[in-house]
Amino acid sequence: MEATAEITAAVKSVPALRFPEFEGEWQSKKIGELCKVKHGFAFKGEYFSDNGPYIVLTPGNFNPEGGFRYQGEKEKYYVSDDFPKDYILEEGDLLTVMTEQAVGLIGSALIVPKSGLFLHNQRLGLFQVNQDVERKFLAYYMATEYLRTEFSRTAAGTKVRHTSPQKIEGISVQIPSLDEQKIISDFLSSVTDKIQQLSKKKELLEKYKKGAMQQIFSQQIRFKDDNGSDFPEWEDKKLVEVAKRVTQKNKSNDVNFVLTNSATQGIVSQQEYFDKDIANQENLEGYYVVDVDDFIYNPRISATAPVGPIKRNKLVKGVMSPLYTVFRFENRNLEFLEFFFETTAWHKYMKSIANYGARHDRMSITNEDFLKLPIPQPCKEEQKKITEFLTAVDNKLNYTSKQLEQAQQFKKGLLQQLFV
The missing domain is CATH 1.10.287.1120 (Bipartite methylase S protein)
Known part of the structure; x- marks a missing residue:
């Protein structure tokens, strides 16, 4: 993946990195001089189905890393012929997002992967390019910081920001041959x-x-x-038989590195994870002292941790909120146990002892029940x-x-x- 390009002098209309066979300045053009931006069709929701001849593309089909992605069960299919046929997309067509949403930033680019299967709705814009620009070149250009900023700048609105074909067509770009x-x-x-x-x-x-x-x-x-x-056959032992619960409080307040348990990142610095200190650094006396290789259970549930995560502290000695359950294994294969807690094999037991009358975002489990968790041996x-x-x-x-x-x-x- 090495570029056969050369560094050129920093000139306003010449890129910093360029292939050696090209020289001269790039031309300044408005997007409207290179293509017409066309709104999608407002397809009627009553014609949507779980399957059908056409997929109605939405911002959700724009992969954050670039390119197209199927949405699986979220995909909307259109089963009526009651729409203008020029909204059927062809392979290689270039689309952009015109409405700001959680998925699909304004100005994101998508190249249509196949002909005749896709339609584009009113939240998307289709670039109908002329002979002066390549679709793929424009798509990559749209991924640059400059054009992302320019597309966002054209958007307006309070709750949901929108842009328009006319505003996009007014954006200036620099174009080579x-x-x-x-x-x-x-x-x-x-x-x-x-x-x-x-x-x-x-x-x-x-x-x-x-x-x-x-x-x-x-x-x-x-x-x-x-x-x-x-x-030999495996044994099951209760957690209390192979580990001990850690309840040492930070009474002298001499440990001030606050840890948190992330379902996706494991045990991390609270300050770095939240980009700020959540705990009161001057009063950590009620927090548990957590050593390296201690395991921590976080009762907060999420899509990636439906009964809450159990993670091993591989960072540093620190302190954690007493809302967590900390436990320590002695003379055990910690890597084996760490892999076990990555599975869902222990989830059934946790669900069987949980009190679902508590907060919906937390598992409510007594320490006594938690310490009876079966651990394979x-x-x-x-x-x-x-x-x-x-x-x-x-x-x-x-x-x-x-x-x-x-x-x-x-x-x-x-x-x-x-x-x-």
């Missing part, structure tokens, strides 16, 4: 393809890990010893094999995630340097 546009588009497309491949690989590894863990901890998959013989040798296997999968996943992040940052840098 068609040959240079094509080379820039092809190069960025190769980077985008690599990002999509890595993103798909990461998704598949995540699904594989999740499936493998569920099968391992439900004992559908069993490991064998080095001689090919079966390991294979023999130490099988625990080691399970841990080694899942750690190898984790290493592949982390390496792929790092590659994906680097490719995304590489593309972001290119977008800022290849355009004026």
Whole structure:
């Protein structure tokens, strides 16, 4: 993914990074000189169905990373022919979001992947380009910080901000020759393809890990010893039999690093997670002291943690709110236990003891019931094999995630340097 481009002098209408076969300044144009922006059709909701001949594209079809995405069960299909046929989209058509929503920022770009399947509604704009501009070039241009800012600037409204075709057509852009546009588009497309491949690989590894863990901890998959013989049957022990609850208070107030338990990020600094201090730094005496390798249960439920997350503290010694339950294992395979708490194998028990008359966003569970949580206990040798296997999968996943992040940052840098 190395660019065969050269750094040029910082000139207003020349990009910082340029392919060596091109020179001269780019031309300043209004988007309206390059294309007409056309509103989508106001499709009638009573004709929407769970299936049908056409998918009505919405801002939800715009992938935040760029490109098209299916919405699965949220997809809206149109089953009537009661609409102008020029709203049927063709492969390669370029769309943008014209209404600000949680998904799909104003000015986001989408290239239609197939012909004849999609319609675009009134919240989207279609770019009908002329012979002076390539759709893909314009799509990549729209991902730059400059054009994102310009599109947002054209929007108005109080509760929901909107823009219009006329306002978009009035935005100024700098355009090179068609040959240079094509080379820039092809190069960025190769980077985008690599990002999509890595993103798909990461998704598949995540699904594989999740499936493998569920099968391992439900004992559908069993490991064998080095001689090919079966390991002993697993035991179930109560949490109180293999761990002790930590209730040491920060009475001297000498520990002031406040931790929090995030369902997606694990144990993290509260200040960094919330971008501010939530706890009163001068009065942490009632907080629990949490050592490295302690496990913490957070009763707050979410889509990613339907009974609340249990995470291992791998950060630093700190303190946590007494709303959390802190417990510590002695002489146990902590990695094995950490993988167990990543599964849903323990969720059924938690739901069986929860008091659902409490707050809807928290599990209400007594400490006594929580400490009866069944913990699987294979023999130490099988625990080691399970841990080694899942750690190898984790290493592949982390390496792929790092590659994906680097490719995304590489593309972001290119977008800022290849355009004026």
